[in-house]
Amino acid sequence: MDLQRIEIELKKRLDYPYTWGRIQSNSFDYHTNFIYKTYSFNDLLKLTDNFNDSLKNYAYNRWYNFWSAKAVEYIFATHNNVVANKNAYHKYIDFSINQIPFDHKTSKFPNGFNHSFDYAKNHQKELIFWFYKNQSQQQRKHLKNRLFIVLYDEKTKQHWKLKAEIRQLKLVIDKYVANFSEHNLYKFDFGEGEVLSDIIWVVKGLN
Numbered sequence: 747m748d749l750q751r752i753e754i755e756l757k758k759r760l761d762y763p764y765t766w767g768r769i770q771s772n773s774f775d776y777h778t779n780f781i782y783k784t785y786s787f788n789d790l791l792k793l794t795d796n797f798n799d800s801l802k803n804y805a806y807n808r809w810y811n812f813w814s815a816k817a818v819e820y821i822f823a824t825h826n827n828v829v830a831n832k833n834a835y836h837k838y839i840d841f842s843i844n845q846i847p848f849d850h851k852t853s854k855f856p857n858g859f860n861h862s863f864d865y866a867k868n869h870q871k872e873l874i875f876w877f878y879k880n881q882s883q884q885q886r887k888h889l890k891n892r893l894f895i896v897l898y899d900e901k902t903k904q905h906w907k908l909k910a911e912i913r914q915l916k917l918v919i920d921k922y923v924a925n926f927s928e929h930n931l932y933k934f935d936f937g938e939g940e941v942l943s944d945i946i947w948v949v950k951g952l953n
Contacts, residue, residue: 747820749912752813756910758787759810764906765803774804781809811852814909818852818895821916825923838890843926846942849888852895853877854905863898867947871932874943878936889936892943895919900951908948915948922946 778801784790790809794802822841823830831839831847839847855863859876866873877894895915897908908914934941 747817749817749820749916752817753910753912755785755787756810756814756912759806760907760910762806763803764807764904766807774801775808777801778805778808781805781812784809785813810909814912814915815850815852817912818850818915818919821912821919822850822923825920827926828923838888843923844928846891846928846931848891848893848942850893850895851877851881852897852909854908855896855898856880863900866896870945874932874945875934878934878941878943889938889941891941893946894943895946895948898947898949898952900949902951908950911948911950914950918946918948 780793781790784793787809790805794805797805819830819840822828822843825843828841828843829845830841833839838849840850841848855866856876858880859866859873861869861873873896874894878889878892895918897905899905899908928942931942931944934943
């Protein structure tokens, strides 16, 4: 995977507002599934030219999130102690670290958490619990092992834009995997057995 090229393409998306206009739905997912095979942002613009604004924004966001996520998965898989899941469509597992399976989710720092960034950093288990309880109700909803990559931009508060900063994501992920220990994971029980999780912070604008 050409990470430099993906970063260039993702950053073309930054010139357009990040607006969903609606909650995620299986119907809108169905009408925008072409994003999985659309590699350039210019091609995406052409494919959505006749869409209404609501569906167009939905397609932009799904494309942006998907290709950022694929880059993240690739970065993880470059490490010797990480094994990518051969089934790219598996709902619960993207890769395993030290034989521990994980899904991963890149999320901007949530306004709905109703606490400051400093509070979240010092109460990570509480934030993880919030993410599990407030996840999308569509397709990839689950209560299994998950690593949350949480984005925070102190200056602009446009946290979503950090999904395009592939080089920065790589630096943070490389450091996390190199220092990975099962003993540092947070443990939960949502009624179906032990769940392991953690937060990987990608932060901009803080000293």
